[in-house]
Amino acid sequence: MGKAEILALLLILLGLVLLALFWARARRRRPVYVRPLSAFDQIPGEVGMAAEAGRPLHLGLGFGGIGGSRTATSLAGLQVLEGIADAAVAYSTPPVVTVGDPTLMLLAQDVLRRASGRIGAPERYDPASVRFVAADPVVYALGASDVVSHDRVMGNVLAGAYGEEVSFITAGGMGMRQMAAADQLRAVSALYPADTFLAVGEELYAAGARLSRLPRYLASLKVQDLLRLVVIVLLLLKVLGLF
Numbered sequence: 001m002g003k004a005e006i007l008a009l010l011l012i013l014l015g016l017v018l019l020a021l022f023w024a025r026a027r028r029r030r031p032v033y034v035r036p037l038s039a040f041d042q043i044p045g046e047v048g049m050a051a052e053a054g055r056p057l058h059l060g061l062g063f064g065g066i067g068g069s070r071t072a073t074s075l076a077g078l079q080v081l082e083g084i085a086d087a088a089v090a091y092s093t094p095p096v097v098t099v100g101d102p103t104l105m106l107l108a109q110d111v112l113r114r115a116s117g118r119i120g121a122p123e124r125y126d127p128a129s130v131r132f133v134a135a136d137p138v139v140y141a142l143g144a145s146d147v148v149s150h151d152r153v154m155g156n157v158l159a160g161a162y163g164e165e166v167s168f169i170t171a172g173g174m175g176m177r178q179m180a181a182a183d184q185l186r187a188v189s190a191l192y193p194a195d196t197f198l199a200v201g202e203e204l205y206a207a208g209a210r211l212s213r214l215p216r217y218l219a220s221l222k223v224q225d226l227l228r229l230v231v232i233v234l235l236l237l238k239v240l241g242l243f
Helices: 003-027 043-053 071-090 102-118 137-150 166-172 185-191 201-212 215-239
Strands: 058-062 096-099 130-132 156-161 178-182 196-200
Touching: 003 215, 043 071, 058 071, 058 137, 071 102, 071 156, 071 178, 071 201, 096 102, 096 137, 102 130, 137 166, 156 166, 166 178, 166 185, 178 185, 178 201, 185 196, 196 201, 201 215
Parallel strands: 058 096, 058 156, 096 130, 156 178, 178 196
Antiparallel strands: none
């Protein structure tokens, strides 16, 4: 086994140990610091304002799906829905969710169904709250933009797989508060001109930890941050010839 393989194995073992430690800490309700991310930190307040106004938020999960190259991105978007579902359903203002893939539609419906069950109000579950718009990215963006423009939504949240066509959706939401998270540079460049709170790149994958505060998400995020720091230190040592 070479030096690189040994180092990779040590990093994996370190990650597993840290994951177990942070998960146990979070399960004991001990505070776990999570770095602030403005795009996600704004969302709980938006849920409250939507409840006061009696108007739902729009949550666009993009055109990704489960089983392809966009799986991780789509699951991160579902974590955003999971993070706001309980409060939104409890306030009788479940979000209007748009998707561009049938597999994502089924999972989003299941998140809302389980949220209704957790708060003891299964009758509040409405599968029509999740809408499959279109599989084509541009057609999906235009359809989601129409939902934002004409469905009296209170705010616009975008988290998932997007390209430059995401600008159509933010254009439909001009004048309302918008929060977006994307991991593709084409989407980020299209989102910057819009008046949005923006999470960029790997920040999208911190959604579950910031919104739901579930132990597994908190532990995962802390491990990612620490391992990233370890890798940076190792790279610097390598550049300086000390490793």
